[in-house]
Amino acid sequence: MNLILGVGGGIAAYKAAELARLLQDRGFAVNVVMTASAREFVQPLTFAALTGRKVMTDLFDQSSPEGTLSSSVEHIGVAQENEVLLVAPATAGLIAKFAHGLADDFLSTTYLAFTGQVFIAPAMNTNMWNHPATRANLQILRDRGHVILDPEAGRLACGTIGPGRLAEPRYITDQVALLARPAQDFVGDTVLITAGPTREAIDPVRYISNRSSGKMGYALAEAAQRRGARVVLVSGPVQLTAPAGVALVKVTTAQEMHSAVLQHLAESTIIIKSAAVADYRVASAAAQKLKKTGEPVTLTLEPNADILADVGRRKEHRFVVGFAAETENLLEYGRQKLASKRADMIVANLVNSSVTGFDTDLNDVTLITGTGDIALGQASKRELAGRILDYILRQRAGKS
Numbered sequence: 001m002n003l004i005l006g007v008g009g010g011i012a013a014y015k016a017a018e019l020a021r022l023l024q025d026r027g028f029a030v031n032v033v034m035t036a037s038a039r040e041f042v043q044p045l046t047f048a049a050l051t052g053r054k055v056m057t058d059l060f061d062q063s064s065p066e067g068t069l070s071s072s073v074e075h076i077g078v079a080q081e082n083e084v085l086l087v088a089p090a091t092a093g094l095i096a097k098f099a100h101g102l103a104d105d106f107l108s109t110t111y112l113a114f115t116g117q118v119f120i121a122p123a124m125n126t127n128m129w130n131h132p133a134t135r136a137n138l139q140i141l142r143d144r145g146h147v148i149l150d151p152e153a154g155r156l157a158c159g160t161i162g163p164g165r166l167a168e169p170r171y172i173t174d175q176v177a178l179l180a181r182p183a184q185d186f187v188g189d190t191v192l193i194t195a196g197p198t199r200e201a202i203d204p205v206r207y208i209s210n211r212s213s214g215k216m217g218y219a220l221a222e223a224a225q226r227r228g229a230r231v232v233l234v235s236g237p238v239q240l241t242a243p244a245g246v247a248l249v250k251v252t253t254a255q256e257m258h259s260a261v262l263q264h265l266a267e268s269t270i271i272i273k274s275a276a277v278a279d280y281r282v283a284s285a286a287a288q289k290l291k292k293t294g295e296p297v298t299l300t301l302e303p304n305a306d307i308l309a310d311v312g313r314r315k316e317h318r319f320v321v322g323f324a325a326e327t328e329n330l331l332e333y334g335r336q337k338l339a340s341k342r343a344d345m346i347v348a349n350l351v352n353s354s355v356t357g358f359d360t361d362l363n364d365v366t367l368i369t370g371t372g373d374i375a376l377g378q379a380s381k382r383e384l385a386g387r388i389l390d391y392i393l394r395q396r397a398g399k400s
């Protein structure tokens with residue numbers, strides 16, 4: 001889910017850096033907007049480095065990185081492209097501006113243009129917190145349906161003891177993750193997702209497989225389901241629990257995955273093939289455990305069916321997404337795959353890094369489409385899942 005993290009000018013602004021990190025771990029794509037006062041406390045560079053995105057501070061700065069905003073009026077673009085606005089720390093000044101509709105900087109203008117869910121985490125001196133003006137302003141925001149994440153009591157930076165300290169970043173993250181309602185933009189879709197590796201038996205106890213963990217596919221399944229899709233998850237053997245509400249079809253071999261996918265193709269509107277399917281299987285797996293002879297052994301491998309190509313041939317109106325995991329020439333191979341498999345999008349990722357790719361929580365992907373490449377960059381698989389789904393909808397809308 002796309003989230004705006006609005007940072008106000010208080011001592012607690014530094015805690016927003018931790019918050020940005022925690023929110024991303026929970027799958028939010030975080031776009032930071034800072035007030036001028038917030039920049040007195042923390043450098044925008046801190047947030048840019050943590051999120052990998054441009055930090056918005058100036059209402060009249062029109063430059064925006066390609067692919068992040070659709071509008072040339074940046075605060076309107078930001079307001080439209082995010083589902084959640086979290087302001088932390090929210091200063092007494094910001095709370096007053098929001099309550100009365102003052103729009104004199106990027107954050108307060110974005111607030112007025114924003115139609116999604118709003119979370120406010122105030123932090124201020126106890127007297128400011130207790131002031132009738134702040135109490136009245138907060139009541140206005142509560143009445144507007146915004147969630148106020150009250151500050152904690154304790155010793156404040158100004159030396160006073162009382163309420164006013166920003167709620168713990170972990171608590172704020174938990175509350176936002178719990179209460180944020182994703183857009184139901186996949187209602188009516190059945191998304192067929194494949195995930196994980198396949199196993200090709202050598203004998204009853206040994207097999208050939210690969211390092212795929214299934215994390216990317218499971219993240220996609222969870223995100224699509226939360227956004228209202230019916231999800232069929234065809235999964236190879238993984239150490240993950242399927243998200244509640246998802247129809248799980250467990251398979252082991254590439255052949256089983258192939259038939260499960262074809263079986264569920266008719267009911268699907270979107271197919272996402274994120275599984276790492278074995279290209280080959282052992283021609284004749286031994287019925288009994290092979291004994292050690294001390295001699296070299298030769299295994300004859302025969303090719304498995306190409307599931308993506310088969311889906312591409314039968315896709316009709318369906319939107320088909322393939323994954324390309326490569327160790328070199330990523331974009332070139334990805335583009336070839338897009339054309340040869342008749343896919344609508346290829347999610348290309350390099351898998352020879354220890355930080356991203358197979359069996360990690362991070363990925364670094366580029367989306368290859370018929371209308372150009374979109375580099376999503378490095379992010380958590382949960383965050384990338386949301387962004388891949390965003391682009392599937394955009395590409396499909398462009399196609400129709």
Ligand SMILES: Cc1cc2nc3c(=O)[nH]c(=O)nc-3n(C[C@H](O)[C@H](O)[C@H](O)COP(=O)(O)O)c2cc1C
Nearest residue numbers: 008009010011035037038091092093094123124125
């Ligand atoms: C050192 C220092 C700490 C401040 N801490 C807070 C604070 O925690 N909460 C608050 O509401 N205002 C605080 N202020 C006052 C705000 O910075 C000031 O009201 C400013 O206009 C807020 O701007 P903004 O709401 O656009 O970020 C502090 C000011 C200074 C100089």
